[in-house]
Amino acid sequence: MTERLIISEPYYFSDSISHCGYCKGQKPDKNDNFAVKSWYDKHSEAKDGLDAQNCTLGVQAELVSVEMYDRLCNMGFRRSGKFLYKPDLLRNCCRMYTIRTTTDQVRVSKDMKTCVKRFKKAVSPEYNQENKKDHKGPFNFTQEIIDTESKSDNFYTKFEPAVYSDEKYRLFAKYQESVHNDFDHNAKSFKRFLCDAPFSPEVIRGTKQEWDQLNDWKNPERSHFERVGPAHECYYYNGNLIAIAVIDILPSGISSVYFIWDPEYGKLSLGKLSALRELAISSKINRKHYYMGYYIQDCPKMNYKGKYGGELMDLCNYRYTPLTRVEKEIDHSKFFVLSDDPNLTNEPHLNERFSGTADVWQTPGSLHNVVENIYGVNGGAFKVADDAAEQLSRREIPYSRELTHDICNDGNGKNDIYRIPNVVPGLLPLEEILQMVLQKKINLVNNSMVLFDTSVGHIRLVVDFDSESPKIKKAVCDLVRLFGLQNTMDSLVIV
Numbered sequence: 170m171t172e173r174l175i176i177s178e179p180y181y182f183s184d185s186i187s188h189c190g191y192c193k194g195q196k197p198d199k200n201d202n203f204a205v206k207s208w209y210d211k212h213s214e215a216k217d218g219l220d221a222q223n224c225t226l227g228v229q230a231e232l233v234s235v236e237m238y239d240r241l242c243n244m245g246f247r248r249s250g251k252f253l254y255k256p257d258l259l260r261n262c263c264r265m266y267t268i269r270t271t272t273d274q275v276r277v278s279k280d281m282k283t284c285v286k287r288f289k290k291a292v293s294p295e296y297n298q299e300n301k302k303d304h305k306g307p308f309n310f311t312q313e314i315i316d317t318e319s320k321s322d323n324f325y326t327k328f329e330p331a332v333y334s335d336e337k338y339r340l341f342a343k344y345q346e347s348v349h350n351d352f353d354h355n356a357k358s359f360k361r362f363l364c365d366a367p368f369s370p371e372v373i374r375g376t377k378q379e380w381d382q383l384n385d386w387k388n389p390e391r392s393h394f395e396r397v398g399p400a401h402e403c404y405y406y407n408g409n410l411i412a413i414a415v416i417d418i419l420p421s422g423i424s425s426v427y428f429i430w431d432p433e434y435g436k437l438s439l440g441k442l443s444a445l446r447e448l449a450i451s452s453k454i455n456r457k458h459y460y461m462g463y464y465i466q467d468c469p470k471m472n473y474k475g476k477y478g479g480e481l482m483d484l485c486n487y488r489y490t491p492l493t494r495v496e497k498e499i500d501h502s503k504f505f506v507l508s509d510d511p512n513l514t515n516e517p518h519l520n521e522r523f524s525g526t527a528d529v530w531q532t533p534g535s536l537h538n539v540v541e542n543i544y545g546v547n548g549g550a551f552k553v554a555d556d557a558a559e560q561l562s563r564r565e566i567p568y569s570r571e572l573t574h575d576i577c578n579d580g581n582g583k584n585d586i587y588r589i590p591n592v593v594p595g596l597l598p599l600e601e602i603l604q605m606v607l608q609k610k611i612n613l614v615n616n617s618m619v620l621f622d623t624s625v626g627h628i629r630l631v632v633d634f635d636s637e638s639p640k641i642k643k644a645v646c647d648l649v650r651l652f653g654l655q656n657t658m659d660s661l662v663i664v
């Protein structure tokens with residue numbers, strides 16, 4: 170039996186770009202704030218000063234299965250503690266693309282070799298004698314790391330449940346203060362951010378067998394690894410906790426959540442090393458991909474991920490394409506949508522994609538970037554979505570035409586945090602929702618979806634979508650936009 174998704178209604182936040190954690194609203198070229206060039210041209214010619222914003226949508230999640238979270242990661246979601254979110258890549262100032270790679274896709278650079286060698290030197294007391302015997306031939310970082318750690322008597326790591334300890338928090342505090350100049354933290358915020366997860370308590374705890382298998386990942390004899398769920402990998406050097414990798418072990422790969430390290434060991438480049446280690450571990454425990462979070466082309470803190478090669482997600486198609494294929498398209502932090510039809514002007518339908526596993530574009534070289542056709546100033550998506558909104562409102566599902574067709578607003582229209590714009594890349598297009606309503610497919614939520622009404626503390630089944638209140642109907646449709654029909658049917662929603 171699959172676990173029921175337990176989530177809140179969707180939220181939509183838009184905020185000043187000065188609050189963006191990546192660019193802080195300080196990109197030298199304003200063009201780079203805009204997802205699509207024609208929108209930048211429009212606003213720079215009009216000299217109206219309108220700019221992109223910092224726009225995110227998501228839900229508070231109480232319970233998600235690891236399998237479901239794996240699928241959500243492959244639809245552009247990430248989690249921060251129990252908050253599941255994805256950016257609105259059309260209105261946001263930074264393009265945050267889901268990136269993943271494999272040991273086969275990684276391009277091992279000189280810098281990576283240096284990093285592994287420096288680590289080897291630090292943790293192998295007999296390194297100097299061995300140094301001269303460094304064998305020539307292709308550099309296999311997985312084997313280098315395994316050999317080094319197996320022989321070391323002052324370095325080891327340990328996988329364990331992602332639970333709080335004072336020792337972990339002390340390291341986090343030191344890291345945040347020294348590396349990020351962040352003094353606004355406490356034990357509670359650390360726990361919420363890096364220990365809490367929307368998985369069941371059994372999954373979070375795991376079994377002794379799962380942890381034993383995982384901690385034996387370097388053993389060439391071992392090929393069976395059961396663990397799925399969150400983990401802390403604690404790094405110990407000379408008996409001290411010097412780093413913690415916060416990761417999610419998913420059926421399709423390892424997803425990196427965060428990495429904290431002791432600034433006193435800055436010389437070891439532990440961040441770089443951890444990425445190589447996690448790549449190596451993914452392949453050793455038979456999880457194909459290494460999910461590195463978001464790649465941001467114009468953010469120095471985030472674009473190092475491109476050095477590991479790999480694939481970026483085409484969010485409007487839920488398909489991956491090699492990073493090298495779209496390097497030109499995403500220059501200046503631009504958005505891309507690939508299609509085999511150069512004249513495509515509508516957003517692709519997405520519902521069918523939710524149930525399958527993540528796809529890759531088969532012949533990316535022959536595809537066209539149709540982002541202007543769909544999302545540009547004269548793009549087709551806005552009119553189609555507004556027409557659908559109007560038809561939905563006639564059926565008492567309270568969507569509405571947007572007053573101005575613009576991806577920017579002047580900040581005066583106070584943003585209702587539940588109000589998701591009619592066009593958001595990577596959500597099911599409103600026109601697809603309308604089709605579900607017209608064809609009564611939306612009624613599949615009947616006798617399946619559960620609502621928890623916090624105002625009356627009452628839990629109940631959705632028995633008949635058509636006779637629900639307009640507010641509930643819209644909440645159901647918004648969830649379908651985010652998660653697809655099947656996942657919404659199988660959910661318990663806190664309203």
Ligand SMILES: [Zn+2]
Pocket residue numbers: 186189190191192193194261262263
């Ligand atoms: Zn930004």
